[in-house]
Amino acid sequence: MTTYRANPDFMQELKEYGDLDIEACFNCGNCTAVCPLSTESDNFPRRMIRYAQLGLEDELLSSKELWMCLYCGECTKTCPREADPGEYMAAARRFAIAKYDRTGIAKRLYTSAAFNVISLLVLAVVFGVFLYSYHGTMPMGTPIKFFEFIPSPLIHNLGITAGVIVAITALLGMTTMVIDLNKHTDYPEGSKLNWWQALWEAVGVESLGQKSYRSDCETYNPEEKPWYLQKWFAHASVMWGFIGLFVTTAINYLLELLHVKETGTYMAVWHPIRLLGILSGVLLVYGTTELIRRRWKKEDESYTHSTPSDWSFLILMWLAGVTGFALDIAVYLPMAQIWGYWMLLIHLIVIGELLLLAPFTKFAHAVYRIIALYFYALKPVKE
Ligand code: SF4
Ligand code: SF4
CATH class of the missing domain: 1.10.1060.10 (Alpha-helical ferredoxin)
Incomplete structure (x- = not known):
């Protein structure tokens, strides 16, 4: 006991x-x-x-x-x-x-606006100076040659290093949570559990499909807003948009590694991977704009209280989407614009901040919720 x-x-x-x-x-x-x-x-x-x-x-x-x-x-x-x-x-x-979180960073991000601002500024300067110290030329002409300005291997190696640090930090937090949740799971000895069904319900039905969120909006939706103006869709847009962009970036990188696609070349706009990237970007910008608007207006009880971390996360996500679109536009402009190269630097700084802060922000919240949903759905199977 x-x-x-x-x-x-x-x-x-x-x-x-x-x-x-x-x-x-x-x-x-x-x-x-x-x-x-x-x-x-x-x-x-x-x-x-x-x-x-x-x-x-x-x-x-x-x-x-x-x-x-x-x-x-x-x-x-x-x-x-x-x-x-x-x-x-x-x-x-x-x-x-x-x-x-064993580092104490999550607590500071939640409780101190000054810590949010200072840590974001420091990270921006560190990333910016580091990337710029390796910069190359800014060739003019169409299409814009982003990776002659910031070399592609540098971006990938930096991303992989940050990803490993983040994964270790996140795993420590997830392990602590699982140990805590296990204190309340007491199945009869020898029980066969519904592992796969619980996983499907946690990841597929609830997280990707937003089942509870959708039914909650249907129940408490006195204004009968259309689905695209409902709270669940704004949340889902941010999540789907982010996952879509992550997947397209990973596929692009893989195609380059396999020499199917040359680094610095662009897929046609009708290519399915490119289309997925554009759709994901639209969802991300729409979702973050809508959530910022709701928090700003304190639209209902759930948006009345916002922590500094809520704001910094939403603003970073919004910036990631908007700067990503600006890069896309720079590719199609008849003459490469000098601002396109600076936009790349800003985009990389924002992505770096989002990645490094992931174990302490809403990303962490999303992962912990999936773990809890999994434990919630886990039950002995009747034989
Ligand atoms: S007083 Fe307590 S139990 Fe009653 S509604 Fe408020 S929080 Fe719930
Ligand atoms: S906000 Fe209150 S009523 Fe709604 S799910 Fe949470 S505890 Fe229940």
Whole structure:
């Protein structure tokens, strides 16, 4: 049997991660009555709120249900004490991400606007100076020759090095989370588990297919907005756009390695890989613009409180999409423009920052949610 110790400072620590007043909760149960995740056997989110009130930090960190919450905000609307349970759930997830991260960077990104600005500026200068120190010429003519300005092997080697650092950091965090979640998984000895089905539900149905998000939007959509204006589509656009761009970049690199395509040449605009890249770019720019607009306008409960990290992540993603499109345009302009070369440098700086900060931002949130979804769907198979 697992025993948990109480942390008397837990409530205070949680408050660093969100604007909440959960001490005001008097356990009326309204939030549980409206929450789509609440079941007869689980009074969600009230159980999570009790953990905070009793200082049960370990209990909270080992709850996969924490990651099931979609921040629909229904609980916040119905709370008579204005304790903001929806924001409490979001703050608890930020707290968990900071706990899983051994470097302390996630906590600083969530809690300090100054740290966000300074770290982004320092990274931009370091990446910029490093890349520029290897720069070549800026030949004029069509099409633009990006890789004569910043050599392609330098970009690839830098990307691979950063990717390895990020993968190690992310793996450490994921391992900590899995150990924590395992404290609450207690299957009868010798049970056969639905490994593959759980994986499909976590990755295919919920993450890529956004099933819960979509049904939540359908349930709480009094204005009956068309699908492309709904919250789930903005979120999905960012995710699909990012994955699409990652896949097209990887395929391009592979084709160059296999000498199927020459470095610095461009596929025709109707080529399926190029089309996938353009569509992904459109989705990324649309999704990030819409999410920035929603946060700026504080459109509903889930966008009322934004951490410095929420803003820096969205702005970096938006910049990655917009500078990527600018590079595409530079290729097709009749005469290569000098700004195209500088745009490449800015684009690489933004991508480098996104990559290096991935284990501490919304990327980490997305990965941790998939792990929690997997554990949530994992059940013994009836034989
Ligand atoms: S609705 Fe508010 S006061 Fe009632 S249990 Fe939920 S958080 Fe507490
Ligand atoms: S915000 Fe989360 S906890 Fe609150 S009602 Fe929605 S899903 Fe439930």
